[in-house]
Amino acid sequence: MTTAIAAAGVGTATRGGVEVRLESLQRRYAGVTALDGLNLTMAPGELVALLGPSGCGKTTALRLVAGLEQADGGRVVVGGEDVTGQPTNKRDVGMVFQAYSLFPHMTAWQNVAFGLQMRKVSPGQRRKRAGEMLELVGLSGFADRFAHQLSGGQQQRVALARALAIQPKVLLLDEPLSALDAKVRARLRDEIRRVQLEVGITTLFVTHDQEEALAIADRVGVMHSGRIEQLGPPTSIYSRPATPFVAEFVGLTNRLPGVVRRGSVEVRGASIPLVQPDAADGPAVALVRPEAVTIASDGAAATGPLVGTVIATAFLGATSRVTVDLGDVTVLAQLPTSEATAYPAGTRVRLALRPDPVLIARDEAKAERA
Amino acid sequence: MSRNRRLKLQVFRVVVFLVFGAFFLIPIGAMFEFSTRGNGDAPRTLVAWQTIFQTPDLVAAILASLALAVITSLGMLLLLVPTMIWVRLRLPSLSRIVEFLCLLPLTIPGIVLVAGLAPEYRWLSINVSESILTLAFVYLVLVLPYTYRTLHTGLAAIDVKTLSEAARSLGAGWATVMGRIIVPNMWSALLNASLLSVAVVLGEFTIANLLNYVNLQVSIFLVGKANGAVSIAVAVASLMFAFLLLVILSFFGRPRARVARLEEA
Numbered sequence: 001m002t003t004a005i006a007a008a009g010v011g012t013a014t015r016g017g018v019e020v021r022l023e024s025l026q027r028r029y030a031g032v033t034a035l036d037g038l039n040l041t042m043a044p045g046e047l048v049a050l051l052g053p054s055g056c057g058k059t060t061a062l063r064l065v066a067g068l069e070q071a072d073g074g075r076v077v078v079g080g081e082d083v084t085g086q087p088t089n090k091r092d093v094g095m096v097f098q099a100y101s102l103f104p105h106m107t108a109w110q111n112v113a114f115g116l117q118m119r120k121v122s123p124g125q126r127r128k129r130a131g132e133m134l135e136l137v138g139l140s141g142f143a144d145r146f147a148h149q150l151s152g153g154q155q156q157r158v159a160l161a162r163a164l165a166i167q168p169k170v171l172l173l174d175e176p177l178s179a180l181d182a183k184v185r186a187r188l189r190d191e192i193r194r195v196q197l198e199v200g201i202t203t204l205f206v207t208h209d210q211e212e213a214l215a216i217a218d219r220v221g222v223m224h225s226g227r228i229e230q231l232g233p234p235t236s237i238y239s240r241p242a243t244p245f246v247a248e249f250v251g252l253t254n255r256l257p258g259v260v261r262r263g264s265v266e267v268r269g270a271s272i273p274l275v276q277p278d279a280a281d282g283p284a285v286a287l288v289r290p291e292a293v294t295i296a297s298d299g300a301a302a303t304g305p306l307v308g309t310v311i312a313t314a315f316l317g318a319t320s321r322v323t324v325d326l327g328d329v330t331v332l333a334q335l336p337t338s339e340a341t342a343y344p345a346g347t348r349v350r351l352a353l354r355p356d357p358v359l360i361a362r363d364e365a366k367a368e369r370a
Numbered sequence: 371m372s373r374n375r376r377l378k379l380q381v382f383r384v385v386v387f388l389v390f391g392a393f394f395l396i397p398i399g400a401m402f403e404f405s406t407r408g409n410g411d412a413p414r415t416l417v418a419w420q421t422i423f424q425t426p427d428l429v430a431a432i433l434a435s436l437a438l439a440v441i442t443s444l445g446m447l448l449l450l451v452p453t454m455i456w457v458r459l460r461l462p463s464l465s466r467i468v469e470f471l472c473l474l475p476l477t478i479p480g481i482v483l484v485a486g487l488a489p490e491y492r493w494l495s496i497n498v499s500e501s502i503l504t505l506a507f508v509y510l511v512l513v514l515p516y517t518y519r520t521l522h523t524g525l526a527a528i529d530v531k532t533l534s535e536a537a538r539s540l541g542a543g544w545a546t547v548m549g550r551i552i553v554p555n556m557w558s559a560l561l562n563a564s565l566l567s568v569a570v571v572l573g574e575f576t577i578a579n580l581l582n583y584v585n586l587q588v589s590i591f592l593v594g595k596a597n598g599a600v601s602i603a604v605a606v607a608s609l610m611f612a613f614l615l616l617v618i619l620s621f622f623g624r625p626r627a628r629v630a631r632l633e634e635a
Contacts (some may be wrong), residue, residue, distance in 0.1 A: 068535055088538040099529055101536040105554045115540030159536075166540060 017045030017202040018079030018169045020065070026073035027060050027226075034060040036226035037074070042170075047196055047203040048231075049213035052223030053249065058206045061223075062172050065204060067091045079169050089118075094163030094201075098175040100155045102147035108134060108158045109143040115166035133161035136195060153184040160192065164199060171196065171203040177212060189216055210250050214238060222246045240275070244361040247287045252321075254288040254331050255361070265360055268305035268326070270353045274360060284360035290321060292354040293333035295343060306351040310343045324349060398609055405603035418599035419607075428604065431589030434502045435572055438585065441506040443567040446517050447560060449510065454521055455552055458530050472518035475511050480576035483508065491581050502583045512577070513570045517563035524559020528552070565615050572608055 020042040027035040034057045042048050050058040063069045065076055067088035075084045083091050094115075102111050112130040121129070134140045137157040147155055156176050163171060173192065177185045193216050196203050207213050213220045214234040221231040222245070230242040241247035248255075258267035263277035265286045272286060308326035320340035322333045331351060343349055406414045422428055450472075457464050475483070487508055494504050530552060537551045553560065575587035584592070586608060594601030 066535075066539055068538070088535070089541045089543055091539075093539055095536065095539040097532050097536060099532045101529070101532045103533060103537070103551055103555070104528070114537070114542075118541035118546070162536075162540065172539075 017043075017200050019044050019077075020079075020170050020202050020204070021077040022061065022065065022074070023077065024074040025061065025064055025071050025076070027057070027064060027069065028072055033226050035064070035071075035074075038227060040221060040228060040231070042202050042204065044202055045200045046218045047193070047205060047216065049205040049207060049217035049220045050223055050228075051207055051210055051213040051220050051250070053208060056223040057226040058208075058223050059174060060226075062174055062204055062206045065170065066093050066095055066172050092166075092169045093172055094166060094168035094170070095172040095174065096156065096159045096163050096176040098178055100147065100152065100179065101159055102150075102155050102162075104147050107144050107146055108139065108150065111147075111158055112162045112165045115162060119166060129165055130161075133165045134158070136164070136198070137161045137191070151184075152180050153188050156180065156188060157191065160195060164195070164201070168201070171199075171201045173203065173205040175207050178207070178209070185212070192216065214250070220250075222249060224249075241359060244287055244359050247359045248361075252290050252332055252334075254290060254293065256286045256288055256329065256331070258284060258286045258360075260284045260360060265358065267353060270306065270355075272353055272355055273357045275357045276359075279360060282362075284362055287359045287361060288331075288353060289356070290332040290334035292356045292358075293331060294352045294354060295322065295324070295333055295335065295339075296350045296352060302348075302350055304350065306353070308349065308351065310345050310347045310349055312345060313340055313343065324351060326351075398606060401602050401606045405599050405606060407599065418597070418603040421597065421600045422604055422607070425593065425600065427584065428589050428593055428600075431584050431586050432604070434584075435586035437503060438506055438509060439568040439571040441503060442509040442513060442571050443564040445506060445510045446513055446563065446567050450514070450517060450521055450563075451553065451560070452548060454518075454525060455530065455534075455548055458525055459534055469518065469522075472514040474515075476515040481580070483511075484577055484580040487577075488581065502578075502585065505578060505581070505583055505585065508577055508581075509567075509571050509574065512574065513567040516566040516570060520563040520566060521556070521559050524556035524562070525552075527559075528555045565612075568615060569612050572612065 020040075022038055022040040025035050025038040027033075034055075036057075038057065038061055040048065040061075050061060052058045060069065064071050065078075067083070067086055067090075071084060075082055077083070078091070078093075102108075103114065106114065109127070109130045112133050113126040116126040116129055131140060131143065134143055137160055139154060139157055139161070142150060142154060142158075147158075150158065156179075159176070176192070177188055180188060189212055192205075205213070205216060214237070217234060219231060220234050220237045221228040222237060223229065224243075224245050230237060230246045232240075237246065237250055241250060247253050256267045258265045258272075260266075260274065260279050260281050260283075262281070263279070264271050264273045265284060266272075267286045267288070272288070306326065308324045308331070310322055311325045311330070312323040314321040314323075315337065316334075318337060319334050320337045322335060322340050322343055324331050324333060333351065405418045406416060408415045453468065457468050491504070498504070533551050533555070534547045537547045542550065572586055574585065575591065578585040579588045579591070586604070590601045590604050590608075593604065
């Protein structure tokens, strides 16, 4: 490792990304399956976000790559080398944690230099490289500050510099933004992406925040019950979810009961094509995105299955989310704010469902009927 | 907080400080007064204090107790700190058992401990050493309940798991994690635990006396039979020593008092 750093040269930002493969990873805790044969291949320099609810196994996957936990089965291959049995300190991974993890008794630069010292890099080079890393994250003026003298965002940036200073083969980010407030979170998210692209390091990013995952990643893997349900670019995850779970977890979804007939689903008098046209006929719940719902104002005198009353409007900036009560179900419609202001609470409106292909859920349909 | 309430709180603080100050200082003052009292109408004298250094047995006992305090403190730190860190990081299921074992000596009276340990010490004195320093073994057990709690609090104050995982991911081995990352961040707890060990060892009488060793307290007792003023002078000196340790502790235990020893080259 010392040689690797020396060879790469202190002045260079990175040694380049490597391919990372997770092959059939298994992990169980006291009878509970955390990872159920997880497979994932990350291209060199790629940023993959693992997204999922608590307990889906995303953090376990990351900890197995880091070597902080041992797999019950499967392999972790980094840059063509099987590292499954290697201890953490021999794995050559950089990691940023959810909790603030700067060593409290060290200054920012000492934190960044720590990993280099462990690799027996000479003091002069340590100081130089630590300085470069702090500059990379925009904190060169904070080198002599202790963790308690830095804000949460600054601490995480130093942690990022510390993780990158050792020129690891892979960078692991374990919900590094979740302890920060919304504004800092958005800024640091962009900062992480900028640094990752600049360094070109293969990065695994774990989060439960869909906005974060969709904004930062080259590809997003949506996890559920220890497996990746869908892996793909953010746009396809959002617009072409492969399963009802992905559709409901990523973005908001209206759940509208309907009936499947010959490749489309009839929902409250509207016929919408299905993503899977070969679905069997019968009752189902259509999963309709709020942006596929439009509003017409001619509902005052009208009746019908898609006529209802606006009960709330949430201002989101350029768009607003209007909640409409149809009597037996409430429906969310996402509209440009300029349009949504025409429908204050109490307005009778008629909804229309855009005929974008939708997914259906079957089990929930039975449950709702019961 | 209103000005009136702040004033009341300030008065309460001063009253508490004075009451507790008096509670501690009046007996010590009385002891000092007694130890410097002359015979009959004779003026005050420091003869009793000077006699301490002219009583070889007493000096030997003081030195032995100080050596015992140092050995016990170091032994306790070497035994307990790595154990507690390891249990916290790798074997959390054992934490209850370790806690139980560490607190157990608190529930066993000294006389019972001696009854159990007497045969061991008989064997030790025949086969290993008759030195009073062998008392460090039993003192190590004796200080466990006090030091366990202090170290436990110190460990709870830092995120041991995250810090150690961060250090491991940067290439540190377990020894480095403990020595360079965890220990420097629980410095105050280590000092507290050491002080408690010293206080317990310097104040211990029962076990040493029953096992026929002459430590500081046994020596004070013996000297007191012949010369009350000298024994009181030694008692005051040992109390002042503990007080001095507390002052040192409060000085070193301040946050940020310790700065990393990472090279500044």
